[in-house]
Amino acid sequence: MDLLLNEQQRMLQSTIQDLLRRDFTKETLVSIDAGTVDVEQGWPALASTGLLGSLVPEEHGGVGGSFSDAGVLFEELGRGPVPGAHFSSGVFASLVLRGCGSDEQQAAHLPAIASGDEVSAVAVTEPEYGWERGDVQLVAERTSNGYTLSGVKLHVPDATQATHLLVAARTSGENVGLFIVPVDAPGVACRTLRGLSTGLGEVRLDRVAVGEDALLGGASDSWDAFERAMLEATAVLSAYQVGGLESVFQMCLEYSRTRRQFQQPIGRFQRVQDHIIDIVNHLDAARWTTYEALWKLDTGRPAESGVHMAAALASEGYYLACNAAHDVHAGVGIVREYGLTLHTRMSRTLYHHLGSPRYHRRRLAGALGL
């Protein structure tokens, strides 16, 4: 019942803090956001820390760390927020491969994901957006020696950075299988969507032919295993949002002391204080539910309700904290180089990723036996 990081986790934390200080300064992150620096430029530095293999088993070249360890790493990345495929590939795709892939498929891809040589993006959602089984409508048509995939996947994170896609598709009726598809396969086209979201893309599959060995686990339906991997990934994503919340809180605290209006620091005004107190409450609600959810996953306890609760609070909290931070900062907050909008964009981008707060709340009701 210590509620503290252990020695090893403090080391992981300082590794990522060093990385942020060296390779992902606020100036760099602002330049990536402005499009003057390519997000992929930071990939070798990210890969060199070993964090992409945090959840990959040791026999496949990873660290085989706990979910709480991954939470520590991604909380620090969220502080930036450092964009890129570290979560999509290192966490989400790794867990999907672990949960759904055959031994051969895991051996073929996990080591390269852990080293950063291979970047996998998980392509599940479609124009009729959602994270339930029934939301997957793209069809995999059986051929003599495999499948043909046709359709559109939408709001896929980091698709243009990926070397491989893990595509969810209907194999028959309600059955949903997952296919591993190299992005250079004929008929695959990826582009990043422009707008307030960051890193989300469109993937068009035009009669993409894949072999039988592309089907994860050789299973015509792996949705249940996929949902379990998604649940695990969600807890790590919440930790990333907690890091973002922490940064937003620190920015506001600092600004409340240094910005003066009416001859005093603006933080002396209780209306300004209330915004910042709301932020720290969102932060701590998200933080402690997330830590408890990660602990439940690590110790084999039933974790569904804990993960869904943490995800709802982290997504809503990050979103609302950014709103409050804009109230605190007014005009300064929307200046790109100040850095707050990095979080604002990220909070919107992640709001629906791996399920909206509404999805998680409804899942929570189910997990509670309601």
Next chain:
Amino acid sequence: MDFELEWTPEQDAFRKEARAWIEANAPNIPDHPDPANLTREEYELQREFGRRLGAKGWLYPTMPAEYGGGGLSMELAMALEEELDRYNMPLPPYYDTGGKLGGVAILVWGTEEQKAHFLPMILRGEIRTWQLLTEPESGSDLASVRTTAIRDGDEYVVNGTKIFVGSSHGAEYSWMIVVTDPDAPRHENLGWLMMPMDLPGITVEQMDLLFVGGERGAASGIKNTVYFDNVRVPAFNLVGGEGNGWKVAGTHLEIEHGLLRSAVRDDPLTERVFDYARNAKRGSRPLLDDQDVRDRLVDFYIDAEVTRLLHFRNYAWRGQGRQLTYEGAQAYLYQKRGQLSKARAVLDVMGPQALVEAPDDWAVAGGHVEVHQRGAIVDQHPGGTAEIQRVIIARRLGIGREVREEPGRLR
């Protein structure tokens, strides 16, 4: 990071000992959703049990053994609380502000003679104490109290009025902040007194309020107005010295602002509300078919869970001796606001049936639900309003200020 204690064999042995002892000694007192219904006889049974706990040092298990506490670790205290919880009893098993609030102030600020005199009778359960802070003109601005205690030889002469005091069934002692020097500057004009409640000139009068709650069996049930008319109290009873009353108060206020909750259990209301929802129907269809109802129940659950986790964090960290700053007020704020939003969620889900008082066939969960509807409103104000908690959080975080406010002394 671990969210659960790993019990050692020694700790398990202690738990077994505690369980057997409690089974042999615990009184059987019926559950009163409204604690105002606690009878005198039941209260006497609680006190008798408290004295037996106190004789073992178990009434205030983490207080120093030399003064009558148990000198136990946080872990053993938790085991003890969990075992008492099986009998639906908290520690102490009745309303008493002596051992967790006033007693800590005496421990931090009292002279050796004062500690030796007051602490054993508090910690052994020989006396129960009330706290006398709020006055008709001093609520959130507590330092503006007007009750005077003017030195006259070896005594102080006390005059004034305190409100929202104590509980049903009286108290042997109270502790209070008073003005000892009406001419001194704010915060330097106060003293902190231990007041025997049987002195001539003290009148206790019950207030007529919407509801008064508290933690289960330790709920206060009612609140009183206490009048002091030329009450003469020995000067020995002033703790911390003249002019230091605000600092002494800083100790128990620090605890009251969100560090009082024990770590023991989830909010029992959650299961009561879920039970209702699982069995209720509307228009011959299960209530749980209504998506709005499901959403409101989840809102309810999340409010309860976050409150539990923030208190749990504070309990664990305080047990480790870590210095908390804004966390107590944060948990308290969340608890207060959570009560209101939970009450609304329950009203949405149950409709007006949530407002029916027991005993009545239509009362939900034996009346606990209706009591919560009232309690949620009443809980907003004691121990500092939600707004006061926000003020504390802001000062402790250092919003708009480089120098953060120091917490009250706990040792």
